[in-house]
Amino acid sequence: MSLLATDERNADQVAYWNGPPGERWRARQQDQDTLLAPVTDVLLQRAAPAAGERALDIGCGCGTTSIELARRVMPGGRVVGVDISAPMLQRAGERAPADLPVDFIMADATAYRFDPAAADLLFSRFGVMFFAEPQKSFANMRRGLRRGARLAFACWREPRKNPWLMLPLEEACRHVPRPPAPGPEEPGPFAFADERRVRGILDQAGFREVRLEPVDLALDIGVGRGLEAAVETVTGMGPASRALEGQPPDLRTAAAQSIRAALARFQVGNTVALPGAVWIVSAMSA
Numbered sequence: 001m002s003l004l005a006t007d008e009r010n011a012d013q014v015a016y017w018n019g020p021p022g023e024r025w026r027a028r029q030q031d032q033d034t035l036l037a038p039v040t041d042v043l044l045q046r047a048a049p050a051a052g053e054r055a056l057d058i059g060c061g062c063g064t065t066s067i068e069l070a071r072r073v074m075p076g077g078r079v080v081g082v083d084i085s086a087p088m089l090q091r092a093g094e095r096a097p098a099d100l101p102v103d104f105i106m107a108d109a110t111a112y113r114f115d116p117a118a119a120d121l122l123f124s125r126f127g128v129m130f131f132a133e134p135q136k137s138f139a140n141m142r143r144g145l146r147r148g149a150r151l152a153f154a155c156w157r158e159p160r161k162n163p164w165l166m167l168p169l170e171e172a173c174r175h176v177p178r179p180p181a182p183g184p185e186e187p188g189p190f191a192f193a194d195e196r197r198v199r200g201i202l203d204q205a206g207f208r209e210v211r212l213e214p215v216d217l218a219l220d221i222g223v224g225r226g227l228e229a230a231v232e233t234v235t236g237m238g239p240a241s242r243a244l245e246g247q248p249p250d251l252r253t254a255a256a257q258s259i260r261a262a263l264a265r266f267q268v269g270n271t272v273a274l275p276g277a278v279w280i281v282s283a284m285s286a
């Protein structure tokens with residue numbers, strides 16, 4: 001697969017999601033889906049895909065939500081999953097049953113020429129926080145929507161409300177240098193934490209009736225397999241994994257020990273549930 005469209009300002013993200021992090025997301029696909037299932041459930045409910053609809057799944061990764069959407073728009077509908085990560089899209093292609101109406105495209109959603117005014121739903125599970133110029137990206141995606149089409153996506157709220165991501169980072173930083181804190185508007189997991197910023201981006205990109213619904217969750221980072229799986233989760237994705245990237249093995253081992261000790265306090269049987277906080281964002285295309 002090769003990248004069909006790209007915006008040079010997102011080159012860092014293309015490199016990131018095609019490097020080791022993209023490979024880890026592919027390898028962890030099943031666990032990520034278990035972990036994020038509570039978000040998927042509420043997001044699909046708010047998006048309300050219906051038979052016959054056309055949906056775009058932005059930053060579709062390993063394809064789980066595209067496949068779910070495709071099941072719900074049958075008969076007569078179709079889903080296009082768009083992503084910049086070759087390893088994750090490869091996994092998506094392998095998983096999608098041949099008879100499902102879903103296509104996967106490797107392209108930057110900022111620059112890809114979507115079929116004009118064709119889609120009924122613009123959807124994303126954590127795939128829209130990585131754009132260098134989000135307003136430009138959303139304006140481009142909106143061109144692919146018919147008037148009155150729906151937008152529904154999930155993004156993380158601020159770091160302090162997401163201990164499942166920040167507690168492992170704090171523990172890792174006892175052993176490895178703390179990565180520079182990203183600016184609140186820099187591409188990354190928390191780029192859409194600020195409600196006013198999200199409203200501004202969507203208003204200017206031509207969306208109306210913007211609504212941000214706060215949803216608080218208990219996320220089982222042990223994915224039903226206990227403490228070791230929880231350590232694997234937070235060292236495999238998210239801010240702690242970014243801090244540990246490229247560090248010597250002895251420091252990684254020491255960091256994992258601290259993380260394990262901190263997470264042990266949250267273990268109940270095979271679950272290790274920590275608080276997480278998302279926005280479920282919805283809007284209409286004007």
Ligand SMILES: C[S@@+](CC[C@H](N)C(=O)[O-])C[C@H]1O[C@@H](n2cnc3c(N)ncnc32)[C@H](O)[C@@H]1O
Nearest residue numbers: 017059060061083084085108109125126127130
């Ligand atoms: C946190 S992952 C979420 C993946 C998937 N939606 C899920 O929930 O498992 C973010 C995804 O956004 C994709 N992405 C980042 N920038 C993008 C862009 N400009 N255009 C399309 N996809 C992008 C990444 O490659 C990655 O797959």
